Amino acid sequence: MKAYDGMYIGGAWRPAAGQDVIEVVNPVDEQVIGTVPAGTAEDVDTAVRAARGALPGWAATPPAERAARLAALRDVLAARADEIAETVTAELGAPLKFSQAVHAAVPIAVAGSYAELAATYAFEEKTGNSVVHHEPVGVVAAITPWNYPLHQIVAKVAPALAAGCTIVVKPAEDTPLVARLFADAVHEAGIPAGVFNLVTGLGPVAGQALAEHPGVDLVSFTGSTAVGRHIAAVAAGAVKKVALELGGKSANVILPTADLAKAVNVGVANVMSNSGQTCSAWTRMLVHRDQYDEAVELAGTAAAKYGERIGPVVNAKQQARVRGYIEKGVTEGARLVAGGPEAPRDKGYFVSPTVFADVTPDMTIAQEEIFGPVLSILRYDDEEDALRIANGTVYGLAGAVWAGDEAEAVAFARRMETGQVDINGGRFNPLAPFGGYKQSGVGRELGVHGLAEYLQTKSLQF
Ligand code: NAD
Numbered sequence: 001m002k003a004y005d006g007m008y009i010g011g012a013w014r015p016a017a018g019q020d021v022i023e024v025v026n027p028v029d030e031q032v033i034g035t036v037p038a039g040t041a042e043d044v045d046t047a048v049r050a051a052r053g054a055l056p057g058w059a060a061t062p063p064a065e066r067a068a069r070l071a072a073l074r075d076v077l078a079a080r081a082d083e084i085a086e087t088v089t090a091e092l093g094a095p096l097k098f099s100q101a102v103h104a105a106v107p108i109a110v111a112g113s114y115a116e117l118a119a120t121y122a123f124e125e126k127t128g129n130s131v132v133h134h135e136p137v138g139v140v141a142a143i144t145p146w147n148y149p150l151h152q153i154v155a156k157v158a159p160a161l162a163a164g165c166t167i168v169v170k171p172a173e174d175t176p177l178v179a180r181l182f183a184d185a186v187h188e189a190g191i192p193a194g195v196f197n198l199v200t201g202l203g204p205v206a207g208q209a210l211a212e213h214p215g216v217d218l219v220s221f222t223g224s225t226a227v228g229r230h231i232a233a234v235a236a237g238a239v240k241k242v243a244l245e246l247g248g249k250s251a252n253v254i255l256p257t258a259d260l261a262k263a264v265n266v267g268v269a270n271v272m273s274n275s276g277q278t279c280s281a282w283t284r285m286l287v288h289r290d291q292y293d294e295a296v297e298l299a300g301t302a303a304a305k306y307g308e309r310i311g312p313v314v315n316a317k318q319q320a321r322v323r324g325y326i327e328k329g330v331t332e333g334a335r336l337v338a339g340g341p342e343a344p345r346d347k348g349y350f351v352s353p354t355v356f357a358d359v360t361p362d363m364t365i366a367q368e369e370i371f372g373p374v375l376s377i378l379r380y381d382d383e384e385d386a387l388r389i390a391n392g393t394v395y396g397l398a399g400a401v402w403a404g405d406e407a408e409a410v411a412f413a414r415r416m417e418t419g420q421v422d423i424n425g426g427r428f429n430p431l432a433p434f435g436g437y438k439q440s441g442v443g444r445e446l447g448v449h450g451l452a453e454y455l456q457t458k459s460l461q462f
Pocket of ligand 1: 206
């Protein structure tokens with residue numbers, strides 16, 4: 001157990017204004033592994049001032065130089081990949097292999113993508129008798145969750161810095177250690193003082209102070225819909241720009257012509273990955289009634305294999321919440337095929353990989369984001385029915401379509417109200433815009449669309 005000290009503000013670790021700390025717990029054994037300072041409004045104010053002070057210089061830094069700093073950051077992250085993976089495993093509980101392959105590797109790829117985009121993006125364009133300049137939005141407040149803790153930081157910091165913005169990050173309470181490691185990496189990469197700042201702290205205290213701060217021009221938030229709605233309202237008061245990445249209840253639509261076994265197995269893996277704590281997880285599997293029983297059997301078998309491999313969920317509150325949803329599924333009449341509400345181990349915040357059959361679209365487990373290793377399998381009669389079910393939630397973040405013929409899958413995907421659809425198991429693309437239709441959010445992250453979120457236009461007429 002280590003008492004970490006200080007906030008990274010203005011290019012150095014500075015003592016926090018207050019005395020309070022946040023305990024960081026390893027979800028595998030429930031041991032406290034460290035403490036970090038709980039930031040106050042005073043810390044936030046110091047950090048925002050540092051970001052404002054650094055803004056003119058960084059905004060005027062040529063894009064090629066910003067690109068070089070981002071490339072250096074990518075290299076530092078790559079050199080420290082093992083340390084990143086071990087840190088995420090310690091504070092989130094993810095199995096080490098998954099931390100290496102995803103929690104460390106994806107942010108490195110994203111940092112690299114913005115090093116390239118900063119160097120190649122057209123920050124100036126001509127239209128008619130105008131020259132349009134794409135200028136940085138200003139000081140960014142980034143409020144991030146714990147489920148992909150470094151990725152969600154880098155998906156905001158890298159495009160913001162590429163655009164010429166400066167930033168203050170308030171990471172999730174459960175995963176501040178990888179955020180601190182990232183601050184060290186930023187320092188090592190030679191990014192000028194004040195361009196990146198980190199304040200650890202509680203959401204309603206440090207997060208709230210950051211969202212409210214008059215020195216912030218854009219608030220970029222990833223997390224729950226409830227907090228996102230609150231942050232948007234706070235920001236609206238000062239007419240700040242807002243970007244929101246919120247929840248999901250994504251549909252995995254298996255059309256009758258699909259390779260059923262493959263679609264079911266990949267679908268189960270998608271939900272169980274990161275212990276179900278993925279906003280874009282395909283938590284609803286939609287299967288034609290003629291193939292339903294076979295799909296349920298396949299899914300039950302696949303889920304059983306995850307019993308020993310799956311990590312815990314992040315904390316006791318999430319464990320109780322997920323188990324509450326499982327109990328609710330049983331009460332509402334869904335049929336348990338694998339798993340259940342009982343904790344599979346005495347210690348650690350583990351939840352059994354759970355599969356429900358006979359789920360109907362109106363059930364709570366078919367509508368609300370559970371954020372745990374829980375899959376709901378729904379039956380559809382025909383394609384129109386499948387589309388109604390797929391589009392029948394308040395969310396629209398991701399999804400999947402499987403069909404024998406790619407064109408058939410694409411035709412279905414085009415009718416889905418959602419920001420991303422993987423066709424027949426299409427791979428994650430760190431350059432593809434990521435973000436939600438409907439209540440899954442506002443704005444897009446990653447790639448060129450993610451960069452555009454941090455830019456505003458000025459047109460000069462000649
Ligand atoms: P949360 O929305 O409460 O936390 C996300 C971030 O917002 C954290 O940094 C938190 O400190 C901060 N925050 C909380 N209250 C705030 C406030 N009043 N002002 C400013 N910042 C504030 O999420 P959570 O409690 O960790 O998880 C709850 C549920 O949210 C999960 O079960 C899941 O359904 C959902 N969730 C979704 C995502 C996603 O990526 N879409 C990520 C995490 C959680």
